[in-house]
Amino acid sequence: MTVIKADVVIIGSGLASLMVADILSVTKNVIIITKSNVTDSNSLLAQGGIAAAISGDDDWRDHFFDTIRAGCYHNDETMTEFLVRQGPSVIDSLIEKGIDFDRCKDKSYALGKEGAHGRRRILHSGGDATGKELVMKLLARVKENTTIIEHEYAIDLLIQNGTCIGVYTKNSEQSKSTYIAPFIILATGGIGQLYEVTSNSEQATGDGIAMAFRAGAAIADMEFVQFHPTMLVKSSKGIGLVSEAVRGEGARIVTEKGDFLMAGKHPLEDLAPRDVVARAINEHLCKNGLLYLDISNIEHFTKRFPSIAAICEKANIDLHDNRIPIAPGAHFMMGGVVTNEKGETSIPGLYAVGEVARTGVHGANRLASNSLLECVVFATEIANEILQKQQFSSIFVPVMEEEGTRKIGHLPSELEIKEVMTKCVGIVRTRQSLKEALSWFTTYRFAMLHWKNINITIEQQKICNMITVGYLITLAAWERTESRGGHYRTDHPHSLERKWKHKTIYFSGASEKPYVSAKCIEKLSV
Numbered sequence: 001m002t003v004i005k006a007d008v009v010i011i012g013s014g015l016a017s018l019m020v021a022d023i024l025s026v027t028k029n030v031i032i033i034t035k036s037n038v039t040d041s042n043s044l045l046a047q048g049g050i051a052a053a054i055s056g057d058d059d060w061r062d063h064f065f066d067t068i069r070a071g072c073y074h075n076d077e078t079m080t081e082f083l084v085r086q087g088p089s090v091i092d093s094l095i096e097k098g099i100d101f102d103r104c105k106d107k108s109y110a111l112g113k114e115g116a117h118g119r120r121r122i123l124h125s126g127g128d129a130t131g132k133e134l135v136m137k138l139l140a141r142v143k144e145n146t147t148i149i150e151h152e153y154a155i156d157l158l159i160q161n162g163t164c165i166g167v168y169t170k171n172s173e174q175s176k177s178t179y180i181a182p183f184i185i186l187a188t189g190g191i192g193q194l195y196e197v198t199s200n201s202e203q204a205t206g207d208g209i210a211m212a213f214r215a216g217a218a219i220a221d222m223e224f225v226q227f228h229p230t231m232l233v234k235s236s237k238g239i240g241l242v243s244e245a246v247r248g249e250g251a252r253i254v255t256e257k258g259d260f261l262m263a264g265k266h267p268l269e270d271l272a273p274r275d276v277v278a279r280a281i282n283e284h285l286c287k288n289g290l291l292y293l294d295i296s297n298i299e300h301f302t303k304r305f306p307s308i309a310a311i312c313e314k315a316n317i318d319l320h321d322n323r324i325p326i327a328p329g330a331h332f333m334m335g336g337v338v339t340n341e342k343g344e345t346s347i348p349g350l351y352a353v354g355e356v357a358r359t360g361v362h363g364a365n366r367l368a369s370n371s372l373l374e375c376v377v378f379a380t381e382i383a384n385e386i387l388q389k390q391q392f393s394s395i396f397v398p399v400m401e402e403e404g405t406r407k408i409g410h411l412p413s414e415l416e417i418k419e420v421m422t423k424c425v426g427i428v429r430t431r432q433s434l435k436e437a438l439s440w441f442t443t444y445r446f447a448m449l450h451w452k453n454i455n456i457t458i459e460q461q462k463i464c465n466m467i468t469v470g471y472l473i474t475l476a477a478w479e480r481t482e483s484r485g486g487h488y489r490t491d492h493p494h495s496l497e498r499k500w501k502h503k504t505i506y507f508s509g510a511s512e513k514p515y516v517s518a519k520c521i522e523k524l525s526v
Helices: 015-024 060-070 077-085 087-096 130-142 207-215 244-248 274-286 306-314 371-388 414-424 431-442 458-479 516-524
Strands: 002-005 008-011 030-033 147-149 152-160 163-171 176-180 183-186 218-220 225-234 237-241 252-255 291-294 323-333 336-338 350-352 506-508
Touching: 008 015, 008 163, 015 030, 015 130, 015 371, 060 077, 060 087, 077 087, 077 371, 087 371, 130 371, 152 176, 152 207, 152 458, 163 183, 183 207, 207 218, 207 336, 207 350, 207 458, 225 244, 225 274, 225 306, 237 306, 237 323, 252 274, 274 291, 274 323, 414 431, 414 458, 431 458, 458 506
Parallel strands: 002 176, 008 030, 008 183, 030 147, 183 350
Antiparallel strands: 152 163, 163 176, 218 336, 218 506, 225 237, 225 323, 252 291, 291 323
16 A cells, blocks of 8 residues: 655645645645546536625625525624635735636626625626636646645545544555545535535535544534525436526526516515525426526626536527526535634544535525635635644554455445435425435445445445435434524424524534434434
């Protein structure tokens, strides 16, 4: 087995990863490990933009309250204030790094408006290619000083005396390596691929959350999964995302008869918070009625939204009809590995940033275009924290145990996991559906353990991670018997703002039994 040492090892290659590497690689030996191509991430797919209170009629307090309201008052207010106050300075730093944001003819920023925002404060690049602009510009900078290892799959975190000191990996040829560093950073993205329809990259299978959980890190808010209301669909299959910015520019959700779906359902109608719009669309679709995004109010649509126009063209959607067929799809995980403002997890030496992290800034429902902001703000904080810390001088490097001949038991297919999550733990949940899902997941509890002396392939590893994360989402949804934000239960559909009875639901793999959830299931007789 190969042992590689570095100052910093980052797992994942999205915007958060590249931002950390850009700051640290000038003085540190930084290695980025990614299980696919370096550009294959949710960040690259981000169409919407990045939110910041930079206009003269805007203020961080307005951005703060919009974020809190969208998050259904489940947000960590201290962390949320920190996030939005950093917005303007973050934009300045990105411009210094060469990022070009769209401007009006008078050279002012072309600010967009999206759901639940009270002001126009969304900066875009390339119309609807903001994520691509950020990723490609930062990647060009990072490549100069950073080692990037592609097609290397992180298997498990290496914990020594309660501290994270490295990560075990395998490549496509099943060759194993151990990466050792005083700072290990999870930047592995989200969990969208656990559902049948998703806006996420194919790599978003929750690997970082599963690894952190097995290592004993605190995990929270797993029940809060955001479904984007407007995925382009054809023949019931998700083709690509139609950004909320399209509705911000005047598009309306309409029925086949041309009726406005959101009229009378919320004061903000089509720009209501995502959970509200997604549930309204889901309810209509369940009655077998098709829905569309009417773009007739948007002039020069293909110029304003070139990426979306290209997706429609590829799917043979004629934009001259001014209607794009839509349905909700899994989009963003508000929960994840618990961190503080410096990106530190409950395990010393282990950091998390981006969608894999639960910073608390999104509450129960993320405000549109706050995700890229979160990536950049907390990536900067992690980098600055690491620059101030001293590295340890020497550590004992254990060797990963050799795999034996014993094989892992029968595992479900990826498709089966998607079907269970979509049917039972989707946009709308019931006590019975959650009970059914928990029962199904517990039959695969063996897949959630550490695999010592077990011969396991990379594909099996992915399935095990998906089972672990699906189980945590399901259990958290079972435990939270109210409805809030991205978590909606038909048996408890109504809750008043600020009066929810539940606090944050935490899990940790470092319990006296392999899983806290196993005890919960026994107690609830599921």
